[in-house]
Amino acid sequence: MSRPQELVEDQVELDEEIISGNGEVDEVMDEVDEGYTSSTPTSTLTWISWFCSLPGHEYFCEVSEDFIEDDFNLTGLNTMVPFWKEAMEMVLDVEPDEDTSKIPDVSIVEASAELLYGLVHQRYILTRAGLQSMVDKYENAAFGVCPRVYCVGCNVVPCGRSDLPGIDTVKLYCPNCNDIYSPPSSRFQGVDGAFFGTTFAHLFFQSYRELSPAPFWKPSSSTESSLSPGRSPDSVNSSQRPPFVNPNPHGGQKRPEGRIYEPRIYGFKVSERAKSGPRMQWLRLRPQSPEELDMVDWRGRWIDDEEYGDVDDDDDNEEVDKQMEDFDPVKLP
Amino acid sequence: MLGRAVDDASTGSDSDYSNSWISWFLSSKGNEYFCEVEEDYILDRFNLTGLNNEVSNYAQALDLITDNLDDDIQDELRGALDVQARLLYGLIHARWIVTARGLAKMLEKFKRVDFGRCPRVLCQSQPLLPVGLSDIPYEKSVKLYCGRCEDVYSPKSSRHGSIDGAYFGTSFPHLLFMVYPHLIPPKAGPVEPTLPPRVSETDASKRNRRTREDPEAAEVINEPASTASVALKADRYRPRIYGFQLHEIAKLQRWQEAVRDRQVTRLEALEDLS
Secondary structure, three states: OOHHHHHHHHHHHHHHHHHOOOOOHHHHHHHHHHHHHOOOOOOOOOHHHHHHHOOOOOOOOOOOHHHHHOHHHHOOHHHOOOOHHHHHHHHOOOOOOOOOOOOOOHHHHHHHHHHHHHHHHHHHOOOHHHHHHHHHHHHOOOOOEOOEHHHOOOEOEEEOOOOOOOOOEOEEEEOOOOEEEOOOOHHHHHOEHHHOOOOHHHHHHHHOHHHOEOOOOOOOOHHHHHHOOOOOHHHOOOOOOOOOOOOOOOOOOEOOOOOOOOOEEOOEEOOOOOOOOOOOHHHOOOOOOHHHHOOEOOOOOEOOOOOOHHHHHHHHHHHHHOOOOOOOOOOOO | OHHHHHHOOOOOOHHHHHOOHHHHHHHOOOOOOOOOOOHHHHHOHHHHOOHHHHOOOHHHHHHHHOOOOOOOOOHHHHHHHHHHHHHHHHHHHHHHOOOHHHHHHHHHHHHOOOOOEOOEHHHOOOEEEEEOOOOOOOOOEOEEEEOOOOEEEOOOOHHHHOOEHHHOOOOHHHHHHHHOHHHOOOOOOOOOOOOOHHHHHHHHHHHHHHHHOOOOHHHHOOOOOOOOOHHHHOOOOOOEEOOEEOHHHHHHHHHHHHHHHHHHHHHHHHHHHO
16 A cells, blocks of 8 residues: 555655765665565465565564454454455464455455554554563564763654554654654555554653653753763763662652753853754753652743743733633633 | 775775875765864864874874875875874864854754754754764764754764764854854744754854955844843753653653743843843
């Protein structure tokens, strides 16, 4: 289904692939096509193992057949996948009952099987067993690392922007900067983001709190970080630091990489007063202590902030104008 | 020529022999981020002040770059000299790209998206600029600066990942946006496929002004709009589980946005004063 588009994108990206020394793009497409023809039930490999071993499918884990065979887990999917029965037979390596004469081309079933497997995968990776197989992949950096320099190679997880197929390709979520990135290789541009879903990445880090960086960060040696912008972010020696503790037991328990980029010209920080000065540092900033997070209320305003107090008053008036939805309206007499 | 062939066998075109060292260097694989340093700039000794302490065999390396090296030099020396020539060219390059003409050359490359695009999804493929995290060679490899999220990223390809960041320097992208403020990327919306006509007009008028000192030209260059509150337009990713925000991350994001709002307030107050 998404095949022709995939090809076009690969062509577009071909130049970049060559630059990155990753000249397997053409090869990838060939293998995909050959692979499908070899997916006859006679092959010793199961369809699922074969599918997960395809180039570009490195992010998928193997869904257990038990999970797929339980109809409850598939609730609602049969309306989304054409040729449901045939696709199920292909995914589970079941011999077709009778000749599938009503299907003109086996490639249609292959597309359905891919869609079926992807949507089941989205559900499976939210289960205990699915999360466990994904954490094994995560710890081997199977999903790659964050491209952001100051995340210092933090491992990322695949993430969809929609739970419905056909909307966007797979992205990568970094737990350190809480942001999403495009996969570095174009071979992932044919993989639907819905096959991972919007929830998985976050349920993953909720389930494995020790892998989730905490929301506050204190520079270990403030003099070094403020005086030497050019030092490598990973030069901080982690071995001699005390163990990291987040006072919030439900919060992230990993020591974050908290340094942010500071633009400089000839060694001098670019002032925020300049038109070209920094405007986006807040996006990556962490407070030094967890208490600082409580200085902002649920509406996103500073509590007890005198310096900016008068401005807050303006906000107050706006808030009154566009109040929250009134779920329980009080009738005035 | 032998030294070059040893170092990079992939550029084996015969025309190399007729070209200068610089054009050979620029056409080598992995050197796509570099721009051409004008020969006049290299030949002005003032621009090279201090580099003789950084580069061993400085004089010969300089001769090699400027194609003045004697042909009877020994082959083994030539191989080592090539490394020094690259270092020297890189260090000259770092100085050149922060000059007016160097900035203009890099600007062309920026417009051609020679440095790649931002990997951050919400930056919508914003073209990047190379930046060093240190001005001292052999410390950190080159990184890429995004003018939209104002953060730095590692190049996708390992070939670019091995280029020394000092060959671009820490100042370059910030100086570029300071000199060309109309090119500061917007914080929201898609990247313009081609630059709007207004910008190219501005460029043209700048060039005109330089040649014929047109007093009107200064007015043609529109003063770029205020950037005090642009951050409010920036899009950000909000992690959700089954549609619900996560407590700790939502709290951090509220705090970050409060920091942002505080900066906006501060900048707008400054603007009102002036």
